[in-house]
Amino acid sequence: MIQSLQNIYFPAKDVSAFALFLEEALGLGLKFRDGDRWVQFDCGNTSLSVSAPDEAPEGVISPVPVLEVADLDAIREKITASGGTILSERDMGDHGRTLAFSAPDGQVLQLLQRA
Numbered sequence: 073m074i075q076s077l078q079n080i081y082f083p084a085k086d087v088s089a090f091a092l093f094l095e096e097a098l099g100l101g102l103k104f105r106d107g108d109r110w111v112q113f114d115c116g117n118t119s120l121s122v123s124a125p126d127e128a129p130e131g132v133i134s135p136v137p138v139l140e141v142a143d144l145d146a147i148r149e150k151i152t153a154s155g156g157t158i159l160s161e162r163d164m165g166d167h168g169r170t171l172a173f174s175a176p177d178g179q180v181l182q183l184l185q186r187a
Contacts, residue, residue, distance in 0.1 A: 073141060073142075073146075073147060074139050074140070074141060075139075075140045075141060075142060076117075076118070076139070076140045077117075077118050077137060077138070077139060077140075078118065078119065078138045078139065078140040078184050079112070079118060079119040079120070079121055079137075079138040079184075080118070080119075080120055080121070080135050080136065080137050080138065081110075081120075081121035081122065081123045081127075081128070081135065081136050081138065082120075082121070082122050082123070082135050082136075083123050083124070083125050083127065083128040083132060083133055083134075083136070084122050084123070084124075084125075085125065087108045087109070087110075087111060087122050087123065087124055088108055088111075090122045091105075091111040091113075091122045094113060094120065094122065095113075100113035100114065100115060100120060101113060101114045102114075103119060108124060109123065109124045109127060110122070110123050110124070110127060128172075129159040129160045129172040129180060129182075130159070130160070132159075132172075132180050134180065136172070136180050136181065136182050137181055137182070138170075138181075138182045138183070138184050139181065139182070139183055139184070140183075140184050140185075140186070141183050141184070141185055142185065143185065144169055144171050144183055144185040147171075147183060148171060151173050154176075155175075155176040156173045156174060156175055156176065157173060157174045158171065158172075158173050159172040159173055159174055159180065160172045164187075165187065166187050167186075167187060168184055168185050168186040168187045169184075169185050169187075170182055170183065170184050170185075171183045
């Protein structure tokens with residue numbers, strides 16, 4: 073089911089400032105940047121990213137782990153049957169699809185199925 077921890081991202085009001093902090097303080101190498109919407113750094117076998125608030129599920133300000141899966145649809149029902157709540161789904165075209173959900177105690181996670 074879960075293939076890997078693809079990414080962890082931090083929603084931030086000032087994407088550029090937080091990204092600059094991560095570069096300077098931690099020496100992270102830039103992997104990808106989409107203006108002030110998304111900055112992704114190489115972090116070994118995964119990525120660490122900073123996102124604009126509207127890239128995260130509504131109201132989420134804590135870090136969000138992104139787990140890569142082969143089949144989003146197969147997991148959706150298991151999430152709700154186990155007490156989770158689907159927060160949002162997004163088709164990102166060539167990048168794939170995401171599904172954000174909260175666990176019964178409120179922790180937010182996101183799944184990514186590549187295109």
